Amino acid sequence: MAVSPEEVERRVDSLSHALRGSSLRLTHQRLEVIREVARSDEHPDVEALYRAVRERVPTISLDTVYRTVATLGDLGLVRRVALTPGPARYDANPSRHHHFVCTRCGLIRDVDDPELDAVRAPRGTASLGSVESVEVQLRGVCTPCHRKESDDHA
Amino acid sequence: MAVSPEEVERRVDSLSHALRGSSLRLTHQRLEVIREVARSDEHPDVEALYRAVRERVPTISLDTVYRTVATLGDLGLVRRVALTPGPARYDANPSRHHHFVCTRCGLIRDVDDPELDAVRAPRGTASLGSVESVEVQLRGVCTPCHRKESDDHA
DNA sequence: GTTACTGCAAACTTTTTGCACGACA
DNA sequence: TGTCGTGCAAAAAGTTTGCAGTAAC
Numbered sequence: 194m195a196v197s198p199e200e201v202e203r204r205v206d207s208l209s210h211a212l213r214g215s216s217l218r219l220t221h222q223r224l225e226v227i228r229e230v231a232r233s234d235e236h237p238d239v240e241a242l243y244r245a246v247r248e249r250v251p252t253i254s255l256d257t258v259y260r261t262v263a264t265l266g267d268l269g270l271v272r273r274v275a276l277t278p279g280p281a282r283y284d285a286n287p288s289r290h291h292h293f294v295c296t297r298c299g300l301i302r303d304v305d306d307p308e309l310d311a312v313r314a315p316r317g318t319a320s321l322g323s324v325e326s327v328e329v330q331l332r333g334v335c336t337p338c339h340r341k342e343s344d345d346h347a
Numbered sequence: 348m349a350v351s352p353e354e355v356e357r358r359v360d361s362l363s364h365a366l367r368g369s370s371l372r373l374t375h376q377r378l379e380v381i382r383e384v385a386r387s388d389e390h391p392d393v394e395a396l397y398r399a400v401r402e403r404v405p406t407i408s409l410d411t412v413y414r415t416v417a418t419l420g421d422l423g424l425v426r427r428v429a430l431t432p433g434p435a436r437y438d439a440n441p442s443r444h445h446h447f448v449c450t451r452c453g454l455i456r457d458v459d460d461p462e463l464d465a466v467r468a469p470r471g472t473a474s475l476g477s478v479e480s481v482e483v484q485l486r487g488v489c490t491p492c493h494r495k496e497s498d499d500h501a
Numbered sequence: 502g503t504t505a506c507t508g509c510a511a512a513c514t515t516t517t518t519g520c521a522c523g524a525c526a
Numbered sequence: 527t528g529t530c531g532t533g534c535a536a537a538a539a540g541t542t543t544g545c546a547g548t549a550a551c
Binding site: 280 | 505507508509514516
């Protein structure tokens with residue numbers, strides 16, 4: 194259940210190198226946040242990372258942890274599990290369906306598709322708990338955002 | 348793209364009846380929030396619902412909208428699209444994987460499965476935008492929460 | 502030596518809560 | 527009529543930002 198030491202090392206290396214590659218500084222604080230996020234498979238929130246890192250770097254501040262995960266997220270090195278930042282959004286469509294989410298603007302569109310509906314929980318997940326619903330999330334960049342980006346680069 | 352009038356009516360009926368069925372009161376405010384959430388397929392946030400409902404019920408308060416969607420959510424009538432309430436959570440697992448999410452306690456566990464990895468975006472989604480990743484989310488109740496609930500009922 | 506990063510504090514956004522009044526069943 | 531729901535206001539929770547000092551390269 195825990196991430197193996199080798200895998201942790203691999204992740205720390207990979208994250209560190211990616212930072213350097215983007216000519217960002219690998220500070221003491223960033224390194225320890227990276228260690229912590231690499232070591233955990235419990236999808237920690239910022240507060241949990243902060244508590245853990247503070248044992249080794251007692252002077253680190255909560256906002257540095259926020260800034261570090263935001264930086265790692267921008268580089269695509271870590272991922273927010275809950276999709277959209279900002280306010281919670283609601284869906285009253287009672288039929289089974291899936292979602293396309295734009296990672297740029299947060300647009301969410303329903304996706305109806307029989308093949309996606311056919312996806313079932315693997316047997317192995319029964320040990321985690323009882324699965325009550327299966328939803329496929331497609332992440333990408335929506336057409337309007339694409340257009341906007343090519344305009345910006347023009 | 349808009350929800351058809353018949354479908355809206357069906358949803359409003361269904362939501363209203365479910366409320367009554369739980370011996371909750373169908374107030375003017377609740378009915379209008381229900382109308383609004385049923386009418387939209389844009390996954391509105393609470394603020395957007397508030398703005399829309401206020402055109403018809405100018406005296407409604409933001410917290411009533413919050414309480415109404417929370418009530419509808421508890422009854423399973425509407426769904427938060429972003430999974431977990433509370434703080435954003437991060438994942439440093441770089442390999443393709445999926446998630447099991449407990450709707451009771453918010454536990455998130457990685458799920459590795461080749462069959463889920465094989466799920467592809469349907470062709471039709473190309474019109475929405477470019478799909479960069481496909482993730483399956485399994486929602487349910489984790490084993491510890493199950494145990495806790497049977498204990499509570501004992 | 503520069504420039505980017507940090508810590509602090511304050512602000513901002515999103516959501517929740519306590520209380521007294523008003524409205525539904 | 528009794529109870530549940532509402533509006534108001536304040537607070538809590540989560541996150542972001544400006545600034546001056548500090549540390550990485």
